[in-house]
Amino acid sequence: MDEGVVENAELVALYDVARERCEKLASELKRFKPRIASCFEELLGSKPDVVVEAASQQAVREYGLRVLESGADLIVLSVGALMDRDLLAKLVEAARRKRRHIYTPSGAIAGLDAVYALSLNGIRSVRLVTRKPPRALKDAPYVREKGINLDETREPTTIYVGPASEAVKYFPANVNVAAALSLAAKKEATVEIVADPTVERNIHEIHVDSEASKLTIRVENTPSPMNPRTSYLAALSAIALLKRLADERLWIA
Ligand SMILES: NC(=O)C1=CN([C@@H]2O[C@H](COP(=O)(O)OP(=O)(O)OC[C@H]3O[C@@H](n4cnc5c(N)ncnc54)[C@H](O)[C@@H]3O)[C@@H](O)[C@H]2O)C=CC1
Numbered sequence: 728m729d730e731g732v733v734e735n736a737e738l739v740a741l742y743d744v745a746r747e748r749c750e751k752l753a754s755e756l757k758r759f760k761p762r763i764a765s766c767f768e769e770l771l772g773s774k775p776d777v778v779v780e781a782a783s784q785q786a787v788r789e790y791g792l793r794v795l796e797s798g799a800d801l802i803v804l805s806v807g808a809l810m811d812r813d814l815l816a817k818l819v820e821a822a823r824r825k826r827r828h829i830y831t832p833s834g835a836i837a838g839l840d841a842v843y844a845l846s847l848n849g850i851r852s853v854r855l856v857t858r859k860p861p862r863a864l865k866d867a868p869y870v871r872e873k874g875i876n877l878d879e880t881r882e883p884t885t886i887y888v889g890p891a892s893e894a895v896k897y898f899p900a901n902v903n904v905a906a907a908l909s910l911a912a913k914k915e916a917t918v919e920i921v922a923d924p925t926v927e928r929n930i931h932e933i934h935v936d937s938e939a940s941k942l943t944i945r946v947e948n949t950p951s952p953m954n955p956r957t958s959y960l961a962a963l964s965a966i967a968l969l970k971r972l973a974d975e976r977l978w979i980a
């Protein structure tokens with residue numbers, strides 16, 4: 728974005744509870760000189776047209792409504808927060824009232840356009856199998872709560888099977904994709920999480936069964952160098968969405 732990828736937009740402000748993370752990012756930028764906000768109100772004081780949440784599900788709960796009420800569009804990466812029906816209903820109501828949009832980019836997966844299309848005719852089942860190296864899963868609340876020792880994992884091990892709404896709480900930094908998939912399918916996905924010491928990539932497999940199509944999509948993502956839980960594709964997907972919004976609204980799905 729900084730080096731001409733998104734040309735018709737400006738990065739006006741950054742906010743993070745850990746201010747030093749904004750300072751580090753700002754110091755790496757060449758084109759933009761964003762204000763580093765010391766609180767969220769200050770970020771909104773910059774009057775952004777779009778706010779990109781790339782923080783946590785808690786951040787969506789804390790700031791989502793305020794973004795829309797301020798008259799900005801909201802791009803959500805921690806999509807797991809939107810599995811909370813009450814929160815989703817409040818955000819959608821505010822977006823309608825303020826004539827703004829809530830965007831959930833495809834993030835670390837692919838093919839949500841086709842999943843959404845299939846949802847129009849009804850989907851029989853939707854399943855996500857997420858396979859990550861143990862180091863990407865070891866800090867998840869589920870792993871800690873159940874006392875699962877992933878340091879000892881020598882072979883691919885399924886550590887969790889359950890509905891997306893539960894999976895996003897137990898693995899809040901690992902399977903936001905399950906929420907994006909469920910929202911596109913208009914049906915809650917079943918999620919299987921595999922700790923796999925034989926892989927270096929974050930692998931997501933989507934299986935959709937419907938009358939119109941039987942769909943299998945597999946992505947093998949390079950982890951972000953900053954955070955092994957997060958796939959680099961997720962960041963590119965948010966930037967690609969910003970580019971589509973900025974480039975005279977020419978949408979290339
Ligand atoms: N939709 C998708 O496909 C994907 C979604 N994600 C999600 O996107 C989010 C960002 O991912 P990363 O950049 O890798 O995470 P990260 O943990 O590396 O960075 C998040 C930053 O947000 C800040 N933060 C967290 N909660 C905050 C709050 N309430 N207020 C202010 N700052 C807050 C943290 O201090 C941290 O600096 C995560 O929730 C992650 O799970 C990540 C990959 C794919």
Ligand SMILES: O=C([O-])CC(=O)C(=O)O
Nearest residue numbers: 835901902903904957958
């Ligand atoms: O980046 C990924 O592979 C997926 C991820 O962390 C998430 O959905 O929260």
